[in-house]
Amino acid sequence: MLEIKGLEVKLEEEDKQILKGVDLKVGAGEVHAIMGPNGSGKSTLSYVLSGRGGYEVTGGSATLDGIDLLDMEPEERAASGLFLAFQYPVEIPGVGNMTFLRTAVNAQRKARGEDEMSAADFLKLVRSKAKDLKIDADMLKRPVNVGFSGGEKKRNEILQMAMLEPKMCILDETDSGLDVDAMRLVSDGVNALRSPDRGFLVITHYQRLLDHIKPDVVHIMAAGRIIKTGGPELALEVENNGYAGILEEVA
Amino acid sequence: MAKSNALMQLKADATALRLAGLTLPPGATWAQEARQQALGRVTAMGLPHRRDEYWRYTDPATLTVAEAAEAAVLVADESPVFGDIDALQIVFVDGVFDAEASDDLTMTGLEVDRLATATTKDIHWAKDLYGVLEARGQSPVERTLAAFNTAFATDGVVIRATAKVAKPVRLLYLHADPTSDVVLHHVIRVEPGADLTVLEGGPAAARLSKVMEVDVADGGAFHHVRSQGRDHERRAHTHTFARLGAESTFKFFTLTVNGRLTRNECVIELTGNDAIAHVAGACVGDGKDFVHDDTVFITHDAERCESRQVFKKVLRNGATGVFQGKILVKAGAQKTDGYQISQSLLLDDDSQFLAKPELEIYADDVACSHGSTSGAIDDTALFYLRSRGVPAKAATDLLTLAFLAEALEEIEDDRLAEDLRDRLEAWMARRS
Ligand SMILES: Nc1ncnc2c1ncn2[C@@H]1O[C@H](COP(=O)(O)OP(=O)(O)OP(=O)(O)O)[C@@H](O)[C@H]1O
Ligand SMILES: [Mg+2]
Numbered sequence: 001m002l003e004i005k006g007l008e009v010k011l012e013e014e015d016k017q018i019l020k021g022v023d024l025k026v027g028a029g030e031v032h033a034i035m036g037p038n039g040s041g042k043s044t045l046s047y048v049l050s051g052r053g054g055y056e057v058t059g060g061s062a063t064l065d066g067i068d069l070l071d072m073e074p075e076e077r078a079a080s081g082l083f084l085a086f087q088y089p090v091e092i093p094g095v096g097n098m099t100f101l102r103t104a105v106n107a108q109r110k111a112r113g114e115d116e117m118s119a120a121d122f123l124k125l126v127r128s129k130a131k132d133l134k135i136d137a138d139m140l141k142r143p144v145n146v147g148f149s150g151g152e153k154k155r156n157e158i159l160q161m162a163m164l165e166p167k168m169c170i171l172d173e174t175d176s177g178l179d180v181d182a183m184r185l186v187s188d189g190v191n192a193l194r195s196p197d198r199g200f201l202v203i204t205h206y207q208r209l210l211d212h213i214k215p216d217v218v219h220i221m222a223a224g225r226i227i228k229t230g231g232p233e234l235a236l237e238v239e240n241n242g243y244a245g246i247l248e249e250v251a
Numbered sequence: 252m253a254k255s256n257a258l259m260q261l262k263a264d265a266t267a268l269r270l271a272g273l274t275l276p277p278g279a280t281w282a283q284e285a286r287q288q289a290l291g292r293v294t295a296m297g298l299p300h301r302r303d304e305y306w307r308y309t310d311p312a313t314l315t316v317a318e319a320a321e322a323a324v325l326v327a328d329e330s331p332v333f334g335d336i337d338a339l340q341i342v343f344v345d346g347v348f349d350a351e352a353s354d355d356l357t358m359t360g361l362e363v364d365r366l367a368t369a370t371t372k373d374i375h376w377a378k379d380l381y382g383v384l385e386a387r388g389q390s391p392v393e394r395t396l397a398a399f400n401t402a403f404a405t406d407g408v409v410i411r412a413t414a415k416v417a418k419p420v421r422l423l424y425l426h427a428d429p430t431s432d433v434v435l436h437h438v439i440r441v442e443p444g445a446d447l448t449v450l451e452g453g454p455a456a457a458r459l460s461k462v463m464e465v466d467v468a469d470g471g472a473f474h475h476v477r478s479q480g481r482d483h484e485r486r487a488h489t490h491t492f493a494r495l496g497a498e499s500t501f502k503f504f505t506l507t508v509n510g511r512l513t514r515n516e517c518v519i520e521l522t523g524n525d526a527i528a529h530v531a532g533a534c535v536g537d538g539k540d541f542v543h544d545d546t547v548f549i550t551h552d553a554e555r556c557e558s559r560q561v562f563k564k565v566l567r568n569g570a571t572g573v574f575q576g577k578i579l580v581k582a583g584a585q586k587t588d589g590y591q592i593s594q595s596l597l598l599d600d601d602s603q604f605l606a607k608p609e610l611e612i613y614a615d616d617v618a619c620s621h622g623s624t625s626g627a628i629d630d631t632a633l634f635y636l637r638s639r640g641v642p643a644k645a646a647t648d649l650l651t652l653a654f655l656a657e658a659l660e661e662i663e664d665d666r667l668a669e670d671l672r673d674r675l676e677a678w679m680a681r682r683s
Pocket of ligand 2: 042043044172173
């Protein structure tokens with residue numbers, strides 16, 4: 001599904017290399033977790049995959065089902081099935097959450113040559129998905145993320161994911177800022193989407209989320225590289241001992 | 252500020268040249284006197300010049316020259332603005348009242364006359380207002396184009412509301428002749444406790460000069476929403492002079508899309524306690540020839556009045572937006588609540604927004620604030636939308652509409668706001 005080979009990325013404006021050859025392969029139906037110290041490049045990887053400006057790819061490749069991701073506009077990547085739940089969801093004053101969701105759903109359908117969803121069908125779908133995530137009618141009406149609490153913003157990201165039904169979901173620290181109940185809601189939301197033809201890349205600092213969303217593979221990223229890959233036990237090791245041991249081991 | 256003699260002379264000469272050969276329209280004695288006095292003001296003040304303090308950002312030359320530049324007539328591919336709103340419709344074609352296209356001018360709680368008719372009557376209530384509010388509005392800032400309008404206007408409407416009027420009056424200005432040079436003057440009197448909504452739409456002419464004098468008596472309410480025709484080459488300068496009595500309300504919104512030069516001046520005097528005045532505008536400008544200028548002057552001369560100015564402009568491809576807004580709080584106008592915000596969204600580096608916000612306060616117990624900002628589309632928001640599959644242009648349009656939404660929210664009647672929002676959306680979608 002998602003295949004990243006030797007990906008090297010620097011800042012466009014500065015001479016600063018952030019990703020220094022990332023190799024990663026997420027197969028259909030798999031859940032991979034990425035952990036790693038602050039500033040190691042996890043968010044950068046997620047941004048570069050989804051097409052945010054400001055970065056320059058200096059080497060390597062990234063494909064989704066064999067199609068070159070890096071060559072596409074962000075909206076084309078989305079329509080091809082890539083989704084990023086942002087570490088810091090963006091507030092958009094003046095754009096209603098509902099309008100935003102409908103515009104996004106229909107834009108992707110249009111790009112794929114499908115018919116737009118009728119207003120009635122859309123409303124029904126969004127209401128049921130919102131209910132699962134305990135997102136109330138008021139939050140749907142308000143401008144996108146404006147005045148939402150940290151946890152509400154994260155739930156709103158998962159709502160978007162549920163509505164857009166992407167093939168490949170990247171979650172960047174979706175667990176941070178969530179209380180215990182919200183963590184459960186979000187995890188249930190993610191687990192409900194797990195399917196044999198969908199892949200997940202979950203960026204997190206904590207084992208807690210991985211208790212709910214059981215990963216198949218865990219990667220450790222440090223200084224712009226994946227330095228170690230293992231099973232779920234790797235996350236436990238980090239939880240218990242921190243990164244020092246792993247960093248030493250590969251040094 | 253003392254003007255240089257050279258500038259005074261320059262203006263006097265240009266004004267004499269402009270007035271040469273013009274004769275005042277005929278009418279009843281009171282109308283002739285009002286016009287004569289207005290002509291006197293024109294001569295005394297002189298037509299505006301680029302070097303005048305309030306014309307630094309917008310060159311008035313094309314508004315003051317004798318011959319109006321041609322403006323192609325836009326063949327509209329849509330129904331007239333506010334067409335779906337049940338209203339008393341009054342139509343002007345190139346500035347001339349069109350009786351056939353207009354509704355019967357009778358409605359409960361309303362007296363409507365053509366200006367052309369009213370000015371021939373020996374006695375008419377309009378004589379106490381025609382040119383009167385305009386003349387009051389000439390100080391401390393000269394507005395000679397408005398005095399010129401009073402002197403030479405032959406058509407327009409005079410409207411008196413004596414009760415809560417059941418439906419709005421819709422003024423529709425059609426543009427048919429690419430060389431039309433039009434002077435329209437309206438006089439509106441809202442009697443105590445009466446409530447009137449006036450809608451305006453359409454380009455009107457190749458060059459439009461329009462003055463509206465509005466006198467809102469104690470406890471009266473006047474709502475005004477207008478859309479200034481999309482014809483690309485049209486020019487317009489409009490003046491609204493309002494005088495507000497105690498506990499009265501005045502709410503005014505303007506949408507401007509296209510047009511080559513638009514100067515909208517709004518002069519409001521809050522003369523009775525507890526009056527409310529809201530003026531707002533949204534503008535979308537495209538191209539280096541586009542200039543849109545909002546010049547607002549609000550005078551607080553009573554206690555506990557509220558004034559609010561909200562202006563938003565979207566500018567692209569080298570368009571220019573101007574905002575000159577002043578709040579003057581006179582001595583004794585305690586507990587004044589004055590607010591002013593002007594913002595521009597610049598869609599490229601060539602476009603510019605020039606703002607001159609001013610506060611002048613002579614009372615000590617007031618709350619006044621003003622702010623002005625210029626910014627580009629928020630890159631982060633744009634990326635967020637695109638990452639959800641919304642194409643770049645649609646995402647930009649969405650953010651642009653979101654920017655204007657705050658101004659549109661100033662419109663109280665949701666149906667009117669919705670009509671304007673839908674049009675904006677459609678116009679934006681059509682551009683590449
Ligand atoms: N636009 C930018 N300008 C300057 N520095 C940047 C920019 N983007 C990323 N960086 C730098 O790149 C490095 C990697 O940042 P990134 O956000 O990818 O880390 P992370 O692994 O997601 O960290 P965290 O766990 O704290 O979220 C950091 O040192 C960061 O400061
Ligand atoms: Mg991060």
